Amino acid sequence: MKKGKFLILVVLLLSILSFSTTIKMYLVTDYHSHALPFYSEGQHGFGGIAKIIAFLKEKAGDEDTLVFGGGDMINLGTPAWSDKFHAIEMPWFNNIFDAMAYGNHDSEYGPADFQEVWKNVTYPILGANVLDASGVPVFEYFGKRYLTLEVEGKKIGVFALAGSDFDSLVKPAARPVEGATFGDFMTTAGEIVDEMEAEGVDLIVFIGHAEYEETLKLAREIEGIDLIFGTHSHLKIPLTKIEGTETYFISPYQYGTYAAEVVVYFGADGEKSISGSLIPMDDSMPEDPVIANKVEKLQYELESDPEFAHLFEWIGDVETELSAANVNTGESVLGNFVMDIIREKSGANVALSTSSSFRASIAPGSTVYEDLKNALPYVNIIYVYEVKGETLEKILNHSVSQSGTGFFSQVSGVRFIISNGKATSIEVQADLECPDSFALLNPEATYLVATTNYQGLFAPGYKDLFAGLPYTDTGLDVQKIVKEYMQNNSPVSARLDGRIR
Template sequence: MKKPLTVLTSLLLLPACQTTRTVTLVGMTDYHSHAVPFYSEGAPGQGGVARALAYLRDAKARPDTLVVSGGDTLNKGVPTWSDEYGCVEWPWFNGVLDVMALGNHDLDYGPESFERCRASAAYPVLCANLEGADGAPYLRVEGKPYLVKEVGGVRVGFFSVAGLDMQRLVKAEHLPAGTRWTDATEAAQAVVRALRDEEHVDAVVLLGHQLREDDEALARAVPGIDIIMGSHSHQKVELGVLPGTSTWYLSPYQYLAYLSEVRLRFRGKRLEGVEGGLVKLDGTRREDEETAAEVARLQRDLVAKRPERFEVLGRLDKPLGDEGLTEGPAEVGTWATEVWRRAAGAHAFFALSASFRGGLPAGEVTVEDFLGAIPYRNFLVTAELTGAQLADWVALSESKRGTDSYSQYSGVHYEVEDGRPVRLRVLKDPTNPAAGDEPVTPEATYRVATLDFQAFVATGYKDALSRAANVRRTELNAHTLLMDSLRQGAVNSASGQLHSK
């Protein structure tokens, strides 16, 4: 009698062990207070918080779905919305967001403001390597630097770390009192170990907040991370496995122009498959009506209160596109670097792709449009490089292709073979571009210019410039130069170049 009972029990248990379940993760990141739909990738009316909330609420209503954020919900200075309304949107996501990563810009207004924002949110904010005065992680859920959610019989663990770039960008006075950064890799190792060995989760998800190259390095250094919801780099990356790892990665660009949607397929407790991709939030997506009305009301008040930010700088007959900023010359980058090159009197000018956060639309361009596309304040830096040093600088930029550290440029021309620049040419006469260019001579000296962030902060570039001669931070304001170009109407928007008036 015992043997048939054993067989029957095994047969009853077999289907349960083989049950397939799907958990869906829908993610946003790097919103940066872009509440109002904006110009992006050559099209107006993209994104907008009302459109995002409509999609996220619909997603949240579906079974076994979790909604997450990679952080950077604020952005001091740009857009004006952020300075005027702060984190007014945080409670709008209550009941929608399950968890949020701390981003560097979430601390833009200091620790007191951050704590007020956090108090308005019903969802936790995480960062495993921000340590409090007591030596424990400052941001915790029930005493732990991670969140475990059980849906559909599956346990999913979420955590966040601040990468080196984020740590460098946050001012010390903006950190909560008594806190300090710890090593991101060590923190991730401890969290993943706890999630796997103590919490017995079925999947581990990293929400952010660090550069893509740091995400890739972390995935190689810390086995056991199933998915990284990319953030901070503002890159648009479809779902795929990171090279040399078993970790899946995707990144939904910026400002809610896209969301991430990933479906995790489990057989029993085993993660068996991952699929999904990016969801474009364009005009075909509906808006949440109540949110849209509130955004419209607040925006009308903002325009009335800060009219100088909505002043028209100029008019473009065609847009200056931002397509391909990290992969090659983009119209907005070509235009800006040429304006800056001429002002600096340089043979060549270089600016990180991260200096640009969008293109400029056709028609009237306001101050707010301009700052949305080129938000960061910089001054021009000039230096003298030998031809060999200039070639090394261009090679460094090419090695960064596909990332925010790739340079937009003006004054040089080259081709790429096997990932390296070849046949490098530079302007003969910086004051007369019409004179054409010539091959770079290794022993010759060239006047090269860049923005002060790239010159003195950006990894690799600051070291390269430290070996240059006559490095000088000028008083030439990058924003002022471009705004004056727009006011003068000296933009050939079809090519991104300048024309004489």
């Protein structure tokens, strides 16, 4: 090639590169006060705030990078760290987060507590449809319910919304301001996207806080959203393009187990390409020494506090891992263990609970109450319903239809085969005293079905099927009866037995 032609090619290449841009984005979500490294996916040492801070702080220093929080930084009741220190970590993300979504747990300690936290963070908290008692948006910046962030000459539109379930999940006393309400999710989303497009943003990003199914609906019904970060549903989903749309989706699980990394390349022709991955916050990742020292001192203070000390006392030994693997798609060891206890304690034929009730595996070895509460973090009370066989079949079919989400059900006292999206060959335990007394489901028979107050009264789809059926509130707390079982039967174990195939 002649020298002159080579120089022309070099100039053209440099010209193209000068008009192309690469932007990186990171998100962690549903941290829920998991300050210490924890057991997940069969290994110790995942997560921990010192590790998360160290990783994100390094990324935040790059001019081509944005860092987000997906919401739910705290969790009333579990872990104990949350009740002791509330949202002490949120200011630790100052100069790291560019924005955070408001999650349904973030104001659980009441408006005054939330307002105090909000004053101490320097990054915006977003929630476009969170309204005060007068209907005015609570989270508004420069007259807008979203952010426009300029990075490498590109305008990035960032927004968040409270999911449609917030009204039932977030009690009036646990909202960010007195009298807060939640506006319509889809209507507000449409307004925000229209406003962003009118402003001429180059990329539209949703950072939370809504269930997986609702974000899929968001992408399919409202054009123009380039990227959705998955939050709220605690799902581990690598980067994928949502079918039938031009929207990408990525969800980094829970508690800081993973960070989502997304790279957006803007070509000189204006076209965008999006890639990404989930980065494990495992034992190979370094900790921020300053944060690690803070956590060590605070944890000692927590365990020394008489109010919380009992949570760190032994309740039993676990022989083999009580794994939450596959809890959203089929039978799981942890699900079998807990659901069998619920069914036996309540005296029901069948027991079922949404998989969202199971948040972590329990490691083999010595177990303290806090370990159990981390696996089953919610206060669920057992209700026993009188259910006709034909309705029980509908309930199981609804569960199967929710496979891959937190609304799939773990079960006991029933077994079935999933075929063509339905529960088939359903058998129910007929004799409460005989574990092997299974008989084919009788559509006309009445069965005693134990479930949680959440599933019976609030869970989408299920609440309609249970509505109007006679039930008994047993007053039994799932956490407490499982704790009692472990104390009385240590060492405990469980296994897969083919109840869901």
